[in-house]
Amino acid sequence: MTDPSSPASSPVWHPFTQHALQPKMQRISRGLGAWLKTDDERLIIDAISSWWVITHGHCHPRIVAAIRDQAERLDQVIFAGFSHEPAETLAHKLLEIVPDGLDRVFYSDSGSTAVEVALKMALGYWRNTGQPRTRILALEHAYHGDTVGTMSAGARGVFNAAYEPLLFDVERLPFPSPGDEQATLDALEAACREQNCAALIVEPLVLGAGGMLVWSADCLREMRAICDKYDVLLIADEVMTGWARTGTMFACEQAGVTPDILCSAKGLTAGHLPLAVTLCSERIYQAHYSEDRSKTFFHSSSFTANPISCAAALANIELWEDQPVLERVGDLVGWQSAALAKFEGDERFANIRQSGTIAALDLVVPDAGYLAEAGLALQAFFLDCGILLRPLGNTIYVMPPYCITSEQLDQIYAAIAEAPEIVGAGSR
Secondary structure (H helix, E strand, C coil): CCCCHHHHHHHCCCCCCCCCCCCCCCCEEEEEEEEEECCCCEEEEEEEEHHHHCCEEECCCCHHHHHHHHCCCCCCCCCCCCCHHHHHHHHHHHHHHCCCCCCCEEEEEEEEHHHHHHHHHHHHHHHHCCCCCEEEEEECCCCCCCCCCHHHHHCCCCCCCHHHHHCCCCCECCCCCCCCCCHHHHHHHHHHHHHEEEEEEEECCEEEECCHHHHHHHHHHHHHHHCCCCCEEEEEECCCCCCCCCCCCCHHHHCCCCEEEECCCHHHHCCCCCEEEEECCCHHHHCCCCCCHHHHCCCCCCCCCCHHHHHHHHHHHHHHHHCCCHHHHHHHHHHHHHHHCCCCCCCCEEEEEEECCCCCECCCCCCCCCCHHHHHHHHHHHHHHHEEECEECCEEECCCCCCCHHHHHHHHHHHHHHHHHHCCCCCC
C-alpha cells in the first residue's frame, strides 16, 4: 500500500515546479537558524532564506513566542470596520523605519498582493483627482508577482506566456545596466513627457527573479527626479530588497529617495508568517478620502492584518531594535565579497555581482537563461551537498539568513566551485 504521507504519492501541486522532471519533493521536518532538517535527519543549509523570507533564522524563539501568545488572545477579526492593537502598533513602528514621507499603511498577505495594491492605489489616485492616467512604466526583465496586475507589470516571457490574454500593456524601459543607465533615463523621460503615465514601478537596486540583476542607486535617484518633474508616481517594490538584503533597511535609502508607494513583504515577519504592507504618501490616501463612497479604495483579502501575523512582525522589529542585526548584515556583506573575489578570473563563471547581502554569478553554459538545463542539475547537486540553492537557470545566487556563519558560507561556496563539473560548464 502506498504511504499517503510520502512525497512521491502526494496530491500537492507545488509552485514553480515541473513535476514531470521533479517527481519527488524533499520533505522537511524542522528548521532552526540557518538549518533545515529532513525527515531522515539530514541537515541542509538554507542558502536562499527559503525563497528570500527568513532573516534572523528559522523558528526564532522570540518570534515563535509572540505568535503563540497572540494566538491565545485573538486569532482573526474582519479588518473592515474593526481594528486591533497589533496592527495599529505595527503601522506606527513601520512608519518609524521606512523612508520619510510615507504616511499610510495598507495590509495584505503576500508580495504579489502588496504590489497589486500599489498599482490599484496609483490608478485610483489619478482617477479620483480627475486626471485618469492609466499608463504604467516598468523595467525590462522585471518580476513583480503572479497576480494578473503584477504579471502585467513584470517582463513578458516564460513566467506568464500562457496568461497573455489576461494582461494589460505597460511601457517597458531598458534595464539600466552599469554604464548604460542614460538609455534608461532617456526612455523614462520620453515616456513621461509623451504618454499618459500614472506610475513607474521598480525593484530598487536588484531585479530578483529576473536574474539578480544589479543596478545603481545613482540611477534610481535620477529616476525619482524625472518622476517628480512630470508628476509620475514612483512605486518601489521592496518585497525582496527590503529588510537589509541590499545592506540598508530599504534599498531606496541608498539613493536618498522616498517613493510615493513602497511594497514590503517577505522579511516583514522574518519569514515566519505571511504578511505584506503597501505604504503610501498622504496625498494618495487623501485622494481616496471622501464622503463619495465611489472613491473608496476597493481592495481586501479575508486575512487582511491578521493579528497573529502582525504580532510576528512586531517581534521581528523588536529584534532589529535590540539586537545587533545590522552588524550581522555588515559581516555577511564582507563575507560575500570575500567569497566572490575567489571566482574572479574563473572562466567557468561570468557576471560576478553583489548588492549588500545578495551575491550572484552566472555559470557559463551554452543555453543560458531561466530554462537552462543546468538549473535542475545544479539544484539537485547542491541538495546532495546539503545546501538549499535554487539557481535561476544558470544564475547561481546566495541570499542566506543573517544568522549564517562564515563556516557555513564557506561550505556553500565550496559546492559552487565544484558545480561546473556537474554540468560540464566552462566553455564560452
